[in-house]
Amino acid sequence: MFVTSATRLGTAVAALSLVAVGCSSKATETADSSSGIKTGPGVSADTITLGALTDLSGVFGAQGKIIVQGNQLYLDKINAAGGICDRKVELVVKDHGTDVQKAVSLYAETEPEVLGYVQMLGSPITSALDTDITDARTLTVATAWSSTLLKNPEMIVMGNTYDVETVNGVDHLAKEEGLKSGDVLGHIYFEGDYGNSALQGSTYAAGKLGLKLEGIQVKATDTDLTAQVTTLKSRGAKAVVLSVGPRQTASVAGVAASLGYDVPLLANTPAFDPSLLSTSAKSALEKNLSVMTSIAPFSSTEKGPREVAAALPEKFPDTQPNSFVNLGYASALVYAEVLEKACANGDLTREGVNAAFRQLKNVDTGGLTSALDFSATGRQPSRQTYVTKVDSSVPGGLALQGPATESETAEGYTSAG
Amino acid sequence: MTRLLELLAVGLSLGMLYALIAMGFVIIYKGTRVVNFAQGSLLALGAYAVARIAPSAGFWAAAAAGIVITVAGALLIRFLLARARGHDHMALAIATIGVDVVLTTELTRRIGPDVLSMLDPWGAATVRLGGVTVPQARIAAMAVAVVVLGLLLALFRYTGWGVAMRAASADAEAASLMGIRLGRVATVSWMIGGALAAGAGVFMSTFPSAGLDSHSSTIALAAIPAIILGGLDSTHGAIVGGVTVGMAKALTAGYGSELGFLGAGFGDVMPYVLMVAVLMWRPSGLFGTREFIRV
Numbered sequence: 001m002f003v004t005s006a007t008r009l010g011t012a013v014a015a016l017s018l019v020a021v022g023c024s025s026k027a028t029e030t031a032d033s034s035s036g037i038k039t040g041p042g043v044s045a046d047t048i049t050l051g052a053l054t055d056l057s058g059v060f061g062a063q064g065k066i067i068v069q070g071n072q073l074y075l076d077k078i079n080a081a082g083g084i085c086d087r088k089v090e091l092v093v094k095d096h097g098t099d100v101q102k103a104v105s106l107y108a109e110t111e112p113e114v115l116g117y118v119q120m121l122g123s124p125i126t127s128a129l130d131t132d133i134t135d136a137r138t139l140t141v142a143t144a145w146s147s148t149l150l151k152n153p154e155m156i157v158m159g160n161t162y163d164v165e166t167v168n169g170v171d172h173l174a175k176e177e178g179l180k181s182g183d184v185l186g187h188i189y190f191e192g193d194y195g196n197s198a199l200q201g202s203t204y205a206a207g208k209l210g211l212k213l214e215g216i217q218v219k220a221t222d223t224d225l226t227a228q229v230t231t232l233k234s235r236g237a238k239a240v241v242l243s244v245g246p247r248q249t250a251s252v253a254g255v256a257a258s259l260g261y262d263v264p265l266l267a268n269t270p271a272f273d274p275s276l277l278s279t280s281a282k283s284a285l286e287k288n289l290s291v292m293t294s295i296a297p298f299s300s301t302e303k304g305p306r307e308v309a310a311a312l313p314e315k316f317p318d319t320q321p322n323s324f325v326n327l328g329y330a331s332a333l334v335y336a337e338v339l340e341k342a343c344a345n346g347d348l349t350r351e352g353v354n355a356a357f358r359q360l361k362n363v364d365t366g367g368l369t370s371a372l373d374f375s376a377t378g379r380q381p382s383r384q385t386y387v388t389k390v391d392s393s394v395p396g397g398l399a400l401q402g403p404a405t406e407s408e409t410a411e412g413y414t415s416a417g
Numbered sequence: 418m419t420r421l422l423e424l425l426a427v428g429l430s431l432g433m434l435y436a437l438i439a440m441g442f443v444i445i446y447k448g449t450r451v452v453n454f455a456q457g458s459l460l461a462l463g464a465y466a467v468a469r470i471a472p473s474a475g476f477w478a479a480a481a482a483g484i485v486i487t488v489a490g491a492l493l494i495r496f497l498l499a500r501a502r503g504h505d506h507m508a509l510a511i512a513t514i515g516v517d518v519v520l521t522t523e524l525t526r527r528i529g530p531d532v533l534s535m536l537d538p539w540g541a542a543t544v545r546l547g548g549v550t551v552p553q554a555r556i557a558a559m560a561v562a563v564v565v566l567g568l569l570l571a572l573f574r575y576t577g578w579g580v581a582m583r584a585a586s587a588d589a590e591a592a593s594l595m596g597i598r599l600g601r602v603a604t605v606s607w608m609i610g611g612a613l614a615a616g617a618g619v620f621m622s623t624f625p626s627a628g629l630d631s632h633s634s635t636i637a638l639a640a641i642p643a644i645i646l647g648g649l650d651s652t653h654g655a656i657v658g659g660v661t662v663g664m665a666k667a668l669t670a671g672y673g674s675e676l677g678f679l680g681a682g683f684g685d686v687m688p689y690v691l692m693v694a695v696l697m698w699r700p701s702g703l704f705g706t707r708e709f710i711r712v
Contacts, residue, residue: 059631062529191682216673217682221635223626226427227670227684234420247532250627258543258625259550275531279627280541 037085040349042115048087048339048348050075051094051114053106054121054143058097063324064121067143068093070328071118073311078336085343089336091118100128111136115353116154118335119143119328123193126155137350139338139357141331145269145294146193147200147415153377154354158331159294159369160380162194162268163415166201166241168385169266169292171407173239174209177264181210186237188216188228188252190244198243198268200415208409223247229255239264246273249289250281257284269293272390274322274397285390291398294369295327297388298396302367304330309395322396330368337363370404383410422549424671425664430555432663433562434617438640439647439655440566441613447586447650448606450506455494455513456614457637458520463487463615464622464629465524468533476537484615490520491611495604517634525631533622533629541624558620565616566656569609573652578605586650587706639666642688646695648705657703662688 042049052071054064068091075089083089092110096103103125111132116139120126123144126133133140133154140156142149147161160168173179187202189195199215206213214235216228229252232240240256242249242265249271256263265288272291276282296305298321308329312319319325342348342356363372370384384404391399438456445453466486470479494516498509539554573579584592585602593599614637621636622629643662647654669676670684679686701707 057526059525060530061526062531216670219682219685221632221639222670222685223621223630223633223636224427224431226625227424227667228673230420230423230427231671231673245630246530247627247630247632250532251625254541254627255625258541258552273530273532276627279532279534280624281627284541 036346037343038347038349038352040115040351041112043087043348046087047090048084049090049092049114050335051092051110051117051138052119053094053096053103053110053117053125054119055098056093056095058099060098060121064095066319066322066324067119067121067328067331069312069316069319070308070325070330071332072328073308073315073325074329074332074336075118076315077311078332084336084339085348089339096122096125098122098125100124104128107132111138114138115348115350116140116335118332127193137354139335139350139353141335143327143331144194145197147197148193150378150380150415156331156334156357156374157381158327158334159372159382160385161415162197162243163201163204164380164383164410164413165268165292165294165385166198166243167205167410167413168383168405168407169241169268169290169387170202170205170209170211171409172290172292172387173264173266174211174409175407177239179209179211179239183211183238184214184236185211186214186216186232186235186240188218188225188232188240188242188244188248191217191219194268194270195243197415198241201413202241204413205409208412218244218248220245223251224255225251226255228252229259229261233259233261237263239266241265242267242271244271246271246276250276250279250285253284253289254279254281256288257281263288265289267291269295272398274320277390277392277397282392286392289390290401291388291390292385293323293388293398294382294385294404295323295330296368296386296404297323297394297398297400298326299391299394299398300326300367300400304333304366304368307366308368323398326368330365333365333368334360334363334372380415419548420671422547424667426546426549426551426555427671428664428667429660430551430559430663431667432660433559434620434659435640435643435663436566436656436659437562437613437617437620438637439643439659440569440652441610441617442640442644443647443650443652443655444569444582444606444613445610446644447652448582449495449498449509449603450586450589451498451513452506452510452649453494453513453610454510455517455520456610456640457634458517458524459487459490459611459614460618460621460637461524461629461634462490462520462618463611464535464618464633465528465533466615467535467619468622468629471536476535479536480619483619484612487615487618488608488611491607491614492604495607499600499603521634524634528629528631531630532627535619535623535628537619537623539623552624554620554623555625558623561616561620565613570652578602582606639688642692644702646688646692646702648702650706651702651704654702654704661691665691 094106120140121143126142142155145161149155338357342353360374370382372381383406386404387401388398463483467479467483542553543550581597643658647658665687669687
């Protein structure tokens with residue numbers, strides 16, 4: 001969901017359709033005379049409608065489904081407590097199947113009815129809809145962490161982007177795994193937004209810590225990474241950063257173990273999936289893989305994740321838990337905070353909602369993420385990252401290693417965007 | 418030196434798998450004159466069936482079932498195309514792209530974000546041969562590839578079906594007039610093509626790969642430079658082309674940083690560079706039949 005880069009053709013078609021979309025929406029602002037609250041698209045006297053443009057049927061279908069469940073769990077909780085601004089919050093879920101053209105037309109269809117989007121899954125889709133979201137001012141939670149997302153004033157990024165995540169991760173390797181100045185650091189990364197964002201982070205951290213960076217680019221279709229691991233081994237890389245998909249992570253861990261190449265592996269959020277624990281790479285992953293992430297793992301004992309863990313089996317008993325449900329829950333929580341603030345300001349129009357969003361300096365998600373500060377466009381909402389270790393004995397397969405922290409190395413870092 | 422040997426071992430084992438995939442393309446092409454672009458989704462279908470059946474029935478029964486299911490899939494395509502008889506081969510090849518899209522979409526939906534394990538008996542075990550570590554799954558893959566490819570070459574040379582296929586491939590009309598049943602040749606070709614796809618799919622999803630995922634059907638595309646390079650209608654060409662592509666990919670990826678001036682990720686481009694170079698020298702591929710046009 002976070003990884004594929006939009007094909008040129010797709011983007012071109014999307015861009016063309018955007019012209020049409022751009023003309024279709026004229027915000028209709030009205031003042032609700034009874035309560036004195038200004039309202040606009042997606043807000044009626046008794047309902048606030050939010051959209052979720054997600055993937056329920058395509059490559060990222062299972063993740064999309066569980067993120068929607070997370071959204072729904074939180075909105076149910078809010079509605080049970082009386083809603084926001086005396087209004088129920090309703091969710092309109094649309095399935096784009098990670099197809100950019102479909103996503104663009106679904107956006108055009110839903111945009112006039114919703115206030116904003118509590119979920120938009122997939123880098124190619126957020127890229128294609130970027131200018132449209134800015135023009136229509138539909139505040140949107142981007143379910144991805146590319147540093148380019150920070151530039152859009154209407155985009156909510158849940159935590160820090162891949163580059164900061166990677167800087168914090170490399171610093172962790174230096175502090176906890178004994179990586180020192182002069183050592184070689186391997187980095188296997190996908191082409192596109194995700195990999196490049198992470199590479200900026202590892203390049204910066206390697207420079208700061210005096211490491212020699214050995215980067216190798218791979219594609220989502222590369223599944224046997226023997227050649228790449230052999231090369232890093234012969235270069236004497238003391239640790240390897242993985243900004244790839246789950247399947248590549250498993251191949252690297254398995255091949256490294258078979259070559260007797262026993263080094264710490266560090267993965268970004270999208271590089272791990274609990275289903276890897278049923279592959280032959282399981283023991284290698286448990287031994288060496290840490291995952292850096294902005295979202296607390298399902299097994300976290302903080303208040304927020306416990307709340308999710310209690311609510312999920314009640315409402316969705318068949319769901320195999322993973323940290324994406326926490327992401328969905330936290331996204332809805334942040335959106336609800338924005339709406340509460342806008343309500344207090346007496347302005348539930350899109351402009352009012354954006355203004356309220358930028359007034360939020362310290363959103364507490366109860367340990368689902370670290371505290372989030374949305375007060376400025378272009379700035380990381382948080383610079384703290386969780387370190388998690390693979391552990392097949394806990395639900396979701398990842399165990400928290402401590403509170404989210406910002407490393408010293410990351411302090412001077414700013415995203416190039 | 419060890420690194421070179423290790424990369425050569427990776428290249429050879431990968432190359433043998435490409436040879437299996439390429440052989441599937443070539444046999445279907447020889448029997449029917451259709452390039453089957455649905456070979457990739459057949460490959461994923463076979464591996465998917467094995468992954469789903471193996472937990473209850475064990476790997477070997479699942480592998481057998483996977484082959485049967487993929488052969489049935491290939492036959493289904495063959496009869497779909499037969500309904501469109503009279504069209505030229507280019508139209509039929511494009512129809513297989515349609516089949517590929519449908520099958521891949523359904524498999525993608527079923528696989529979702531999961532990485533499905535084959536539950537094969539080799540797991541992540543390896544052996545050391547002369548200082549080089551080779552996964553047992555890859556040794557098994559090479560052994561299977563050598564036996565299967567050897568059998569197929571013998572079939573072409575020594576059996577009536579082999580002669581019929583070569584005749585049909587050389588001149589369908591004349592072969593038909595000589596009493597060769599083209600329909601039967603086509604059916605057997607599709608069956609063999611399907612079985613080869615299933616076998617390659619299983620071994621492409623065993624260690625060092627993590628398993629089958631929703632991207633797996635694109636693996637077959639990597640074999641396309643192999644068949645063009647070797648010659649679209651040559652079984653020997655498929656083997657040579659497959660091994661060449663495997664070696665080229667492994668060596669370019671392994672020495673990627675020394676070849677940094679070519680740009681990152683050049684391993685994926687290298688097979689196509691080789692393909693173009695060979696086509697400039699021999700327009701029908703290394704072993705392909707040259708076309709003569711008499712005026």
